[in-house]
Amino acid sequence: MRSHDISYIIMRLVLSAVLFLSAMIMVFVLEGVALMVAIPTVACINIGLLYQSIKRALTFSSAHETLLEEENQLSTLLHSLPDFISFKDGEGRWMKVNQFGRELYNLEGIDYIGKTDKELGELVPFFKDAFDFCIESDERAWDERGTRCEESFVLPSGEQKTFDVIKVPLFHSTGGRKGLVIIGRDITQQKVAEEMLLRNEKLSVVGELAAGIAHEIRNPLTSIKGFIQLLEENEHVSDRYLTIMSAEMDRINQIVGELLILSKPHLRESRPFDIREVLDYVGKVMGHEALMKGINLKVDLPQEPIEIIGDRNQCIQVVINITKNAIEAMEEGLITIKAHCLEEEILITIQDQGAGIPADRLERLGEPFFTLKEKGMGLGLTISQKIIEGHKGSLKIESELGEGTRVTIGFPIHARLPSVP
Numbered sequence: 555m556r557s558h559d560i561s562y563i564i565m566r567l568v569l570s571a572v573l574f575l576s577a578m579i580m581v582f583v584l585e586g587v588a589l590m591v592a593i594p595t596v597a598c599i600n601i602g603l604l605y606q607s608i609k610r611a612l613t614f615s616s617a618h619e620t621l622l623e624e625e626n627q628l629s630t631l632l633h634s635l636p637d638f639i640s641f642k643d644g645e646g647r648w649m650k651v652n653q654f655g656r657e658l659y660n661l662e663g664i665d666y667i668g669k670t671d672k673e674l675g676e677l678v679p680f681f682k683d684a685f686d687f688c689i690e691s692d693e694r695a696w697d698e699r700g701t702r703c704e705e706s707f708v709l710p711s712g713e714q715k716t717f718d719v720i721k722v723p724l725f726h727s728t729g730g731r732k733g734l735v736i737i738g739r740d741i742t743q744q745k746v747a748e749e750m751l752l753r754n755e756k757l758s759v760v761g762e763l764a765a766g767i768a769h770e771i772r773n774p775l776t777s778i779k780g781f782i783q784l785l786e787e788n789e790h791v792s793d794r795y796l797t798i799m800s801a802e803m804d805r806i807n808q809i810v811g812e813l814l815i816l817s818k819p820h821l822r823e824s825r826p827f828d829i830r831e832v833l834d835y836v837g838k839v840m841g842h843e844a845l846m847k848g849i850n851l852k853v854d855l856p857q858e859p860i861e862i863i864g865d866r867n868q869c870i871q872v873v874i875n876i877t878k879n880a881i882e883a884m885e886e887g888l889i890t891i892k893a894h895c896l897e898e899e900i901l902i903t904i905q906d907q908g909a910g911i912p913a914d915r916l917e918r919l920g921e922p923f924f925t926l927k928e929k930g931m932g933l934g935l936t937i938s939q940k941i942i943e944g945h946k947g948s949l950k951i952e953s954e955l956g957e958g959t960r961v962t963i964g965f966p967i968h969a970r971l972p973s974v975p
Contacts, residue, residue: 632652644732681707687707702718716742717739717741722734825863827862829869829893839874851881852888861968864965869941871941873902873963903963907958910955942965
């Protein structure tokens with residue numbers, strides 16, 4: 555109700571009071587003194603009712619003006635916010651949107667009130683896809699009783715915008731849909747900053763990797779260059795020199811080959827195979843090398859066949875790499891390789907009795923070119939991690955100084971087969 559409507563009601567009440575008093579005076583003149591008692595009584599009653607009505611009307615007018623003022627303040631606040639804010643009814647019709655939202659969707663000059671997203675998509679064809687996506691996300695907000703997600707779209711200027719959108723549904727006490735509040739915060743600059751940070755991190759990693767590659771390849775190249783100079787100065791070539799040069803060339807080839815594995819860690823051949831075959835093969839291959847150092851290698855196989863899916867040769871490479879590290883970390887003692895089955899995963903544990911790894915170095919294991927060996931390249935564990943990730947597995951390394959190191963590899967189980975008698 556408007557203020558002028560309230561003023562009109564008050565004027566009508568005052569006019570009625572005046573007419574009532576005039577009528578009483580005329581009756582008094584016509585009827586004489588006999589009405590002198592009745593008139594004041596009736597007039598007093600009607601004037602009291604009139605006073606109460608006027609008082610209530612003035613109170614209502616004051617409360618209405620207060621509500622209008624608060625509404626104007628709230629509207630000013632919503633329009634000044636740098637966020638998208640809109641209100642829809644239970645049928646998905648737009649009821650109100652702030653100035654930021656009007657400018658964002660080119661709704662200025664368009665009667666959007668009471669329109670659905672589909673109708674607005676026809677009025678503003680450029681944003682038709684965005685409005686169609688709103689229909690789907692609104693429905694998801696109703697079903698999930700509130701959602702928060704990122705929404706991106708292109709503006710007519712060609713700029714890509716990304717918003718962090720929160721949708722809050724409102725329901726009647728009966729459970730019916732009442733309205734939907736939508737708040738969208740522009741996080742475009744934040745996303746750009748995150749992408750720049752990620753790009754810088756990648757460049758940093760590439761820089762470290764390049765430095766490590768240059769260092770590892772420079773060493774054998776220096777040796778080869780030195781021997782070539784010796785060959786130029788001497789007529790006779792020693793077989794020992796040629797052997798060293800060939801070994802250094804093989805080392806360069808090995809470095810490049812392992813870098814290729816890092817750059818392409820995908821599976822070469824994915825098929826089911828029995829993990830027991832892998833452990834048995836590793837035990838036979840590495841058992842002799844362990845005995846040469848006075849180390850006993852013990853392999854405990856599961857009683858029943860356990861199948862996993864992946865590349866058998868790559869899995870063998872992983873277990874050999876870790877077993878080789880255990881052998882090189884010991885002078886004598888026992889290395890045990892065990893397989894333990896859980897419900898959906900098989901755990902392969904490789905335990906040595908070496909000196910253990912300090913905590914500060916344990917955290918860096920797996921970094922390219924970080925190694926605890928004098929002649930190591932620091933790529934074996936990095937490659938092993940990539941292979942395990944390709945098989946959707948897990949790797950855990952635990953170590954204590956003076957107690958040894960335990961490495962646990964987990965692979966998802968494909969199937970358990972009955973053992974062959």
